[in-house]
Amino acid sequence: MKAELRALIGESQEGVARVRKIVKDLKDFSHADSGEFAWANLHEGLESTLNIVTNEIKYRADVKREYGDIPRVECLPSQMNQVFMNLLVNAAHSIPDGRRGTITVRTRNDEAGGAEGVVVEIADDGCGIPADHLKRIFDPFFTTKPVGKGTGLGLSLSYGIVQKHHGRIEVDSEVGRGSVFRIFLPVRQSV
Numbered sequence: 001m002k003a004e005l006r007a008l009i010g011e012s013q014e015g016v017a018r019v020r021k022i023v024k025d026l027k028d029f030s031h032a033d034s035g036e037f038a039w040a041n042l043h044e045g046l047e048s049t050l051n052i053v054t055n056e057i058k059y060r061a062d063v064k065r066e067y068g069d070i071p072r073v074e075c076l077p078s079q080m081n082q083v084f085m086n087l088l089v090n091a092a093h094s095i096p097d098g099r100r101g102t103i104t105v106r107t108r109n110d111e112a113g114g115a116e117g118v119v120v121e122i123a124d125d126g127c128g129i130p131a132d133h134l135k136r137i138f139d140p141f142f143t144t145k146p147v148g149k150g151t152g153l154g155l156s157l158s159y160g161i162v163q164k165h166h167g168r169i170e171v172d173s174e175v176g177r178g179s180v181f182r183i184f185l186p187v188r189q190s191v
Helices: 002-030 042-052 077-093 154-164
Strands: 039-040 061-066 073-075 101-110 115-126 169-174 178-186
Touching: 039 042, 039 077, 042 077, 042 101, 073 077, 073 178, 077 101, 077 115, 077 178, 101 154, 101 178, 154 169
Parallel strands: 061 101
Antiparallel strands: 039 073, 101 115, 115 178, 169 178
């Protein structure tokens, strides 16, 4: 009886620690930005977002992290977390039922054009996006999901958020091989 009680208490403590982390991540994730840009660690934002969307991903894919040594970025952190969430959930949904996939999250420095910047990539080995859809995926209300399964607003909102940050978002995709979404962000916002 004592051994069972110890095991039960240990499991309860683990559960409480997990709940505490989820509540903290939800608080960080949903914290409304003041409308002013702030310096943020994108890796912390990615980890917080991955924790929030874990139930969307864990039965469909394994997540690989390939984080580079990137600086803090001047951004609206909760809005960038929203972009990460949209891309991660879409990546999970792109993996066909009955197959376990992989979602890879990469970060690296980007100094193209002489400006200091970072790149965040979210890649999947899902079904890919047909070429005729690629030109429309950032259009509001465009979706390939069945009625009631998607609004077609996630990528459109993500595109707008990245534009607000003076960045850009690109996609490479091949049907049957998966997709890679690349977010390019300047480290510092121009005045």
